Amino acid sequence: MTATDVSGLTQLGGKTELPASPEAAVLEKVPAGHAGSLYLVRFTAPEFTSLCPMTGQPDFAHIVIDYAPRDWLVESKSLKLYLHSFRNHGAFHEDCTLDIGKRLTALLDPVWLRIGAYWYPRGGIPIDVFWQTGMPPEGLWLPDQGVPTYRGRG
Template sequence: MSERKTGMDDLTLLGNQQQEGQQFEYDPALLESFDNNHPGTDYFVKFNCPEFTTLCPMTGQPDFATLYISYVPDVKMVESKSLKLYLFSYRNHGGFHEDAINTIVNDLVELMDPRYLEIWGKFTPRGGISIDPYVNYGKKGTKFEEMAYHRLMNHDMNPETITNR
């Protein structure tokens, strides 16, 4: 059996039963990372977040989305409870869909410097239009930079049929 690196000494949210109520104002400081135990292996980690909520900056009305967050970690990984609380912090934050998704990508890249990261936000329609921004990142100077370009150019070549929104 191989020795496992822990790298979890700095995690404050996971397993913390004393945590007070959820924070509903945007706060990237909620994000925490831990060491990737398999930095020599390329693999995807995917989070499906069906309860993302933010506010329209013009009307203040809620916007709902499912976020699909996928990444190939390098040295650090995002801790899932901190990601959940970070996403909750958008609850009372006013911003356009495209800005929210770009900001989340930027915050996650800053946190863990992944090899590759993509987020696809599938927002429920308002006024008869749904907005589904897709943003990705590939680490500069690596094969993942080329992968990001390829996936961006081809991400929606076979769009799904929308029947439930």
């Protein structure tokens, strides 16, 4: 069993205030205990919220983040706080989705990362946004994200 070095973490193990904005949020990483192995890490945020930048009304999404680590793992509490920091942040669906994917990529330098954001309808139209760093590596087990297209009540 590989021990993970958590000595540099500032948020884990104590009370941490919700960041005022995504820019103010501190994303932290820990060394990947199995660097050199090809595997997938999945985070699912089924209750993601942000604000419409035009109306200030809340927007809701089911977000799935998949990545194949290289040398680093994102520390999950810091990711949770980062995602929650969007609650009072006004941005379009596409901007929220790509900002999350690109910030994680810059932090982790993963072998591969994808994000699927399945947004609930705004103005009667659901918007789904997908982004990835490139083609998934050969041999990576890549399960379906498991979120069906929005169907409403029909």
